[in-house]
Amino acid sequence: MSSAEALPIVVLSCQVLQDLLTDPGRGGLLPEGLAREIVFLDYGLHRVPSKMTWTLQETLDQIEAPSVVVLGYGLCGNGLQGIKAGRHTLLVPRVDDCIALLLGTRHAYIREFEAVPGTYYLSKGWLESGSHPLKEYLEYVPKYGPERAIWIMDQQYQNYERVVLVAHSQRDLETYRPQALEVARFCERWGMRYEEILGSDAYVRRLVELIQGVAERGMAALDDAGKDFLVIPPGGEIHQEHFVR
Amino acid sequence: MSWLYERISTAILEGDSDKTADLVKKALDEGLPAKEVLDNGMVAGMSEVGARFKVGEMFVPDVLVSADSMQAGLNVLRPYLISSGVKLLGKIVMGTVKGDLHDIGKNLVNMMCEGAGFEVIDIGFDVDPQQFVDAIKEHQPDVVGMSAMLTTTMRAMAHTIKAIEESGLRTTVKIMVGGASVDAAFAERIGADGYGSNAPSGVDLAKRLAGVA
Numbered sequence: 001m002s003s004a005e006a007l008p009i010v011v012l013s014c015q016v017l018q019d020l021l022t023d024p025g026r027g028g029l030l031p032e033g034l035a036r037e038i039v040f041l042d043y044g045l046h047r048v049p050s051k052m053t054w055t056l057q058e059t060l061d062q063i064e065a066p067s068v069v070v071l072g073y074g075l076c077g078n079g080l081q082g083i084k085a086g087r088h089t090l091l092v093p094r095v096d097d098c099i100a101l102l103l104g105t106r107h108a109y110i111r112e113f114e115a116v117p118g119t120y121y122l123s124k125g126w127l128e129s130g131s132h133p134l135k136e137y138l139e140y141v142p143k144y145g146p147e148r149a150i151w152i153m154d155q156q157y158q159n160y161e162r163v164v165l166v167a168h169s170q171r172d173l174e175t176y177r178p179q180a181l182e183v184a185r186f187c188e189r190w191g192m193r194y195e196e197i198l199g200s201d202a203y204v205r206r207l208v209e210l211i212q213g214v215a216e217r218g219m220a221a222l223d224d225a226g227k228d229f230l231v232i233p234p235g236g237e238i239h240q241e242h243f244v245r
Numbered sequence: 246m247s248w249l250y251e252r253i254s255t256a257i258l259e260g261d262s263d264k265t266a267d268l269v270k271k272a273l274d275e276g277l278p279a280k281e282v283l284d285n286g287m288v289a290g291m292s293e294v295g296a297r298f299k300v301g302e303m304f305v306p307d308v309l310v311s312a313d314s315m316q317a318g319l320n321v322l323r324p325y326l327i328s329s330g331v332k333l334l335g336k337i338v339m340g341t342v343k344g345d346l347h348d349i350g351k352n353l354v355n356m357m358c359e360g361a362g363f364e365v366i367d368i369g370f371d372v373d374p375q376q377f378v379d380a381i382k383e384h385q386p387d388v389v390g391m392s393a394m395l396t397t398t399m400r401a402m403a404h405t406i407k408a409i410e411e412s413g414l415r416t417t418v419k420i421m422v423g424g425a426s427v428d429a430a431f432a433e434r435i436g437a438d439g440y441g442s443n444a445p446s447g448v449d450l451a452k453r454l455a456g457v458a
Contacts, residue, residue: 048301050301077396077425117371144310148310152310155349160346244400
């Protein structure tokens, strides 16, 4: 095989994909040893998209050897916009945000989005890290007082219709249901109803298959990436338009 | 320039509604022109809030609380603005596009444009293209403002502009767009007339588009 075979693989991903990719007890999909380095970055980076951009760019630039870098992100509010590949080749799921990755297909994402645009999604990772309205409210109370805190929450959440727990096994749905219900009870204030969706690992699985292909066959494997993935060559840059279908 | 303007800006930045209202009253009692209190004190304060929010130095709760303080100031200011003869600058139809339910930014633009002297017709959130067209027919605004927070829903702005074109109304309005993911390049690509990088900049944009800047 050519020297392309030796191109190291690095995974740079949002924590939201940590379980799906690497947790062996939960069906972590990425075989050990396939990636030379795996970095998971904090959940909330997308809240200030420019912060996500420079944090990712900085981390990317610190990878010395030219590599195939898998970005475990979607466009994420333009967080990926302007990211320069530099010496690396970037492989990115062609999605607006991680919900499509948790649900498993772009089709499922569109289906849910069109059916109920006002949906707040919960995943086990977000529940564990406290990224949800109840935790948010509890953080505001000491700073703003209970009345102002609930008013702030109302401004942000009164338009939502439902809160949905997404998990990838029936067992996980059951394990995380009590926590999700606690959040849902709080969200009843805005008339949000509680639902559960059994997500699929199909999208992440396809990403891992591509990574395996690169490890076995070199860069040629990326020719098979297809329309659900973006491949940005060295010197290239990620643009918002790449994600428009 | 009166030091009171800076104190009003600071009160808004700090999200202190009572202090904002008190300082606005004090400024008016001292004979300062209502329009200057608005522009140099209140709009200046909210513009600083918008700038800090954009770079992640202030967050949504702070913006909400500051906006509420500005509202408190506007409540004191409004009768003075009316009696000082601030004329109606024009009419704006504002909405968040189809599939998107985020409206904090839009509501902030609405408040500031009303304060500046526009008549604002808010058609809500998750507004589909036809509803925008209907609103233009009904209200005949000078400016149409569209808001979207998500990259997923931003594309509905393009569909809405297309619907407005197809209904033959495009030349009757100026269209401005805004939202967390919207940028100048996107606005140009979809054929909007202008874009606001943060909510407070929407007022100047509206004035420019309405030809009253």
